[in-house]
Amino acid sequence: MKKWSALSLDIVLLAALALAPLYLSAYHLSLLGRFLALAVLSLGISVIWGWGGILSLGQGVFWGLGAYVLAMHLKLTGLAPGDLPDFMMWSGLDHLPAWWKIFEHPAVAIAGVVVIPTIAGGLLAWLVFNRRVSGVYFSLLTQALALAFSTLLISQQAYTGGFNGLTDFSTILGHPMIDPGFQRNIYWITLGVLVLASIACRWLTHTAFGRVLVAIRDGESRVRFLGYHPAAYKTIAFAFGAMLAGISGALYVVHVGVISPAMVGVIPSIEMVIAVAVGGRSSLTGVVLGTLLVNFGKDWISSAMPEMWQLAMGALFILVVTALPQGLAGIPGLVEKLVLWSKGKREAKMADQPAIALVEKD
Amino acid sequence: MGTPLLSVENVTVSFNGFNALDGMSLHLMPTSIRVLIGPNGAGKSTLLDTIIGHVRPSAGRVVFKGHEITRMDEYKIVRRGICRKFQAPGILDNLTVAENLNLAARRHRECWRSFSVGLNKEVRAQVERVLTLVGLNDRKHALAGQLSHGQKQWLEIGMVVASDAELLLLDEPAAGMSHDESAQTAALIRELAKQHSLLVIDHDMAFVDQLDAPVSVMHMGRMLREGTLEEIRNDPQIAAVYLGRVKEVSVA
Ligand SMILES: Nc1ncnc2c1ncn2[C@@H]1O[C@H](COP(=O)(O)OP(=O)(O)O)[C@@H](O)[C@H]1O
Ligand SMILES: [Mg+2]
Numbered sequence: 018m019k020k021w022s023a024l025s026l027d028i029v030l031l032a033a034l035a036l037a038p039l040y041l042s043a044y045h046l047s048l049l050g051r052f053l054a055l056a057v058l059s060l061g062i063s064v065i066w067g068w069g070g071i072l073s074l075g076q077g078v079f080w081g082l083g084a085y086v087l088a089m090h091l092k093l094t095g096l097a098p099g100d101l102p103d104f105m106m107w108s109g110l111d112h113l114p115a116w117w118k119i120f121e122h123p124a125v126a127i128a129g130v131v132v133i134p135t136i137a138g139g140l141l142a143w144l145v146f147n148r149r150v151s152g153v154y155f156s157l158l159t160q161a162l163a164l165a166f167s168t169l170l171i172s173q174q175a176y177t178g179g180f181n182g183l184t185d186f187s188t189i190l191g192h193p194m195i196d197p198g199f200q201r202n203i204y205w206i207t208l209g210v211l212v213l214a215s216i217a218c219r220w221l222t223h224t225a226f227g228r229v230l231v232a233i234r235d236g237e238s239r240v241r242f243l244g245y246h247p248a249a250y251k252t253i254a255f256a257f258g259a260m261l262a263g264i265s266g267a268l269y270v271v272h273v274g275v276i277s278p279a280m281v282g283v284i285p286s287i288e289m290v291i292a293v294a295v296g297g298r299s300s301l302t303g304v305v306l307g308t309l310l311v312n313f314g315k316d317w318i319s320s321a322m323p324e325m326w327q328l329a330m331g332a333l334f335i336l337v338v339t340a341l342p343q344g345l346a347g348i349p350g351l352v353e354k355l356v357l358w359s360k361g362k363r364e365a366k367m368a369d370q371p372a373i374a375l376v377e378k379d
Numbered sequence: 380m381g382t383p384l385l386s387v388e389n390v391t392v393s394f395n396g397f398n399a400l401d402g403m404s405l406h407l408m409p410t411s412i413r414v415l416i417g418p419n420g421a422g423k424s425t426l427l428d429t430i431i432g433h434v435r436p437s438a439g440r441v442v443f444k445g446h447e448i449t450r451m452d453e454y455k456i457v458r459r460g461i462c463r464k465f466q467a468p469g470i471l472d473n474l475t476v477a478e479n480l481n482l483a484a485r486r487h488r489e490c491w492r493s494f495s496v497g498l499n500k501e502v503r504a505q506v507e508r509v510l511t512l513v514g515l516n517d518r519k520h521a522l523a524g525q526l527s528h529g530q531k532q533w534l535e536i537g538m539v540v541a542s543d544a545e546l547l548l549l550d551e552p553a554a555g556m557s558h559d560e561s562a563q564t565a566a567l568i569r570e571l572a573k574q575h576s577l578l579v580i581d582h583d584m585a586f587v588d589q590l591d592a593p594v595s596v597m598h599m600g601r602m603l604r605e606g607t608l609e610e611i612r613n614d615p616q617i618a619a620v621y622l623g624r625v626k627e628v629s630v631a
Contacts, residue, residue, distance in 0.1 A: 245488045
């Protein structure tokens with residue numbers, strides 16, 4: 018029963034997204050496209066936080082790595098042969114560094130978008146989880162990393178474009194980026210990537226890996242004493258989340274045409290987590306909805322009352338944490354509970370259901 | 380007499396200068412039960428911690444099936460065939476009984492071999508066998524957190540058995556159980572000894588009596604005496620350091 022209603026919600030959501038180009042204005046479609054790109058990141062956070070219990074406040078780093086790698090590629094393809102990006106010339110560089118040049122080739126750039134964040138995330142996780150750093154210490158560590166990352170990007174003006182970041186892209190794979198037809202295509206591509214990412218997450222969480230991950234979240238030492246190596250499982254989960262973050266960052270750059278340190282630092286990293294909390298961190302459909310809702314809300318509030326946005330975000334977070342710990346995904350359960358309660362079936366065992374219904378009977 | 384399955388040789392463990400284990404030695408044969416008793420703080424739980432790799436000794440060695448395991452990681456020691464039941468039930472409350480057992484029974488625990496959906500036949504069969512063994516067949520789909528205290532203890536014993544370890548370390552398996560439950564647990568342990576070696580810690584002399592196995596007495600981090608329960612009971616020195624106090628404990 019539950020399974021079917023969840024599946025039909027997925028189908029309705031997918032249909033609504035697939036038909037969006039028919040009923041949304043160009044402006045709103047472009048917003049939706051960039052928010053769908055962010056939803057790819059949210060799926061990754063859902064796996065590492067909802068299933069793995071690992072709260073990262075530094076996903077902006079991996080997202081930013083993917084975004085910057087693609088932005089470097091876009092910057093290079095717009096140049097005449099032998100030219101340097103404008104900010105490099107202003108900074109007095111006289112030749113293109115080799116680690117920039119390699120991303121000129123689109124295949125290298127795309128591979129870099131996927132591989133670099135994955136390796137960075139995997140390496141960090143392996144070092145940290147093998148030292149049994151976890152919980153709030155891990156969250157603080159990742160937050161510090163986000164701060165260091167954005168600071169580094171600002172300070173290396175000659176190589177990163179500094180505070181302004183990378184922008185003024187003209188073409189991607191030979192297509193002019195301002196073309197309206199291109200905008201539509203990029204929407205389809207983003208939706209396709211989101212669907213693939215969400216299938217990958219569903220598969221991963223249904224494998225033995227997913228079950229062990231949940232068990233580690235609920236009782237790491239018990240699982241260790243059954244002969245599992247928790248650090249290995251957590252590392253793979255984290256690297257997977259970092260990979261989705263990188264892909265998301267790259268897609269986002271294609272949508273908005275700019276990447277800067279302000280988009281990858283501490284505040285954006287926290288906003289990413291809030292969107293997931295609002296959607297319900299252990300629901301793969303919930304986090305997509307949460308991401309869309311929070312970001313459309315952000316767009317609306319910050320154009321109406323720009324100074325209110327951070328306040329609203331904070332209030333929303335407090336509300337979700339205190340009143341709706343399972344986010345939007347918790348609402349059906351809550352409604353069901355209310356209905357049962359009003360029928361007088363107080364002893365219904367709703368409260369005792371596991372937070373995640375991923376583990377099938379047997 | 381053959382070679383021991385497990386040898387603990389002169390192990391010393393200190394916490395901030397205090398020796399919780401102080402030259403402790405113990406040898407266990409395959410398919411046997413050994414009961415470990417001793418007053419609170421004698422170092423029994425610390426001995427299990429040391430065997431399983433949770434605590435690193437400052438001196439001495441632990442040898443299992445002819446291989447030294449003294450400073451290995453916990454999960455590697457477990458994969459070699461030692462599994463432990465904790466003093467406080469260490470089950471996963473949010474998983475069902477069957478899921479807890481599935482987790483314990485999986486043969487391949489390496490991360491890279493975990494990307495498959497569903498359970499293989501041997502694991503299923505193993506889980507069914509263990510469910511019957513520990514008498515939790517009708518609670519199979521209940522959440523572990525909803526079991527009674529005694530059932531939780533059995534589930535954890537079941538997990539240890541399902542892991543297919545040769546050596547099972549049971550820390551106070553009958554603690555908090557009713558008289559009947561504890562008799563059932565003793566019968567279960569005797570049954571398990573047909574295929575496994577068990578090192579069982581307990582306080583309750585009535586329970587120990589039912590295990591009908593050699594007893595080792597620990598005191599202040601080392602072995603005080605080994606013998607049958609009868610011999611231990613009649614030893615005046617042990618009565619002095621220990622048995623008098625145990626009576627109070629087991630009555631309570
Ligand atoms: N992690 C630890 N840190 C400090 N002292 C400990 C620790 N674990 C055990 N001890 C001490 O070691 C002694 C033996 O403890 P334990 O092995 O739990 O005894 P038992 O299980 O025989 O009751 C006790 O005095 C206890 O306080
Ligand atoms: Mg103890």
